[in-house]
Amino acid sequence: MRSTTTTAHTTTATHGAHGTTGATRTGRRTAVRTTAGVAVLAATVLATGLATGSAGATERAATTPTCKLSGLKVTFDKGGVPDGVRNGMSHAGTYLRFKNTTDHTCILRGYPGLGLEGTQHKPLTTKTEWGSTWYAKDPGKTNVTVEAGDSAWADLAWTQSGTDAVRSTSLKVTPPAETRSAVLSFDRVVDWGRLQVTALADAPPKIG
Helix, strand or coil: CHHHHHHHHHHHHHHCHHHHHHHHHHHHHHHHHHHHHHHHHHHHHHHHHHHHHHHHHHHHHHHCCECCHHHEEEEEECCCCCHHHHCECCEEEEEEEEEECCCCCEEEECCCEEEEECHHHCECCCEEEECCCCCECCCCCCEEEECCCCEEEEEEEEECCCCCEEEEEEEEEECCCCCCCEEEEEEEEEECCEEEECCCECCCCCEC
């Protein structure tokens, strides 16, 4: 509608000198108003689109269920890292892998719980440190969307010099927001019963 009005004023301006000046000024004012109106409209549409997109992402996150142990396969995994990179100077480590074995997407967020066990699954003193390990920087807590068949990863590290060490036979691993645990074979000497572990990420945390 405003574009049509601007065209009408421009056409009228061809009939005389006085009419041309007045009509041209009027046309310019109309054009400015039209440009401002279009800018406001564009900004409104953009803001609405961004708000809708943000709301959609929030809604999807809210409706995506948390991964449960029953739908996860928890294992140790080298993640393609050569053995020699991990072992030396009494330090050792590996990845914890949480594979989604269901047919739907789920979310993991935060750090896994850890517990060393001795013979007959007797609980041993365990000191779990959440954050960066000897080998990898902590990615921090974030929602990790795990699609069917995909995995979430955490880096696990410990020292094994024998200093005030415990001898474990297995390791209990509890996914975030879970009360049940997977039990993995873990025949290791662990100094002070101390384990370092990063937050879960959508790829193996980079070593080095």
